[in-house]
Amino acid sequence: MNNRRSFIKKAGSLAGALSVTPILNALAIPHIQEAEKIIQDLTPAEAARNEEYWHTIQQAYTVSPNIINLNNGGVSPQPSVVQDAVERYNRLSNEGPSYFMWRILDAGRESLRMKLADLAGCSLEEIAINRNATEALGTVILGLNLKKGDEVVLTKQDYPNMLQAWKQREMREGIKLNFINLELPIENEETIVQQFTQAFTPRTKVVMITHMINWTGQILPVKKIATAAKAKGIEVLVDGAHTFAHLDYKIPDLDCDYYGTSLHKWLSAPIGSGMLYVKKDKIKSLWPLFPNNNPQADDIRKFEVLGTRSFPIEQAIGQAVNFQHAIGNKRKEERLRYLKNYWAEKVESMPRVKLNTSLKPAYSCALANFSIEGMEPGEIESTLFSKYKIHTSPIVWENIKGVRVAPHVYTPLKDLDRLVDAITYLAKK
């Protein structure tokens, strides 16, 4: 580790210049900075409605003109400034992979860690960079010290990869999983908190909270649940896959011990990038998924032993963070919520149409789910695509049935008008 650190110091300045340029490249940022003049005196909520400004943001992406992609919940496209960086670093890597990857780009990881920590609002000693939320959260789920009979509280509406990891521990080690079943949407924070606290027992050691439920976009009051858990000595793991760079918050605001997210969703970072946060005093006792030579160290870097990974993808995260800053967290959140409300308010009172997502700001943002009486989600989704070339995600999971719609900052209002036309057609069918 020491040798590595001294090398990093030497290589740091070169890598910093090459890989995490502080100024966004010519294609995107000067335009965005110029466009900002249009909205600089507006509140984020007012700026969210300024189509002239958002038109500039739309131009920064290279999305297909032939389909309307309203499934940004799964994975998002990258603005061209990020795509260009991936290509640039890839070409550089191919000039001499082991030299340019391990001696140049690898050293850029420390400045990237600093950037991500700044965006997340925590110490850089609490951020590990990896490939996705599955890896980040799996590290925690499989790495916590738990023994037979210890209990974990989670919900049936959490993401399958996380549930599967917990179930493996149940099978292998005899821990006990206490599932909550949420009837979504819920518009009362206390009701949600109560469901969690009622599931706590004296043997509960961990609670997992999905900040935004991916199936419907429901936001859970993480901080309140965490406070109740902490009062009973229960550790808190947050799945932030859908809220990082989507909602305007800092990780410490959630009062959690562990947090994982993908960066290829709402941050628009390269596909296959993610991040793990572990509170400083919890690092030592959490076992890494792929150990280094000191798996009980309190160095967050012990979670980054991934073997050979894509350095171009990792390093281009820096450009995505710059792009995020150019828009601004709060402005982005307001725009995403505005886009959701734009279509959802137009369809909510249509006969046969049901929104499975609350439109109150505390409970949703960009993601929403709707259903049409008498139609299966798969049928709605396939008609949306075949007739309107609108790509969405059909959801059938536990007690949830509907179609998920997820616009992103590059989505123009006319695409949402098309969605409204399509839902109008389907509801009349």
Ligand SMILES: Cc1ncc(COP(=O)(O)O)c(C=O)c1O
């Ligand atoms: C709530 C939630 N958690 C975790 C994940 C896993 O993300 P990834 O596939 O990027 O690892 C997803 C993916 O959609 C998700 O929705």
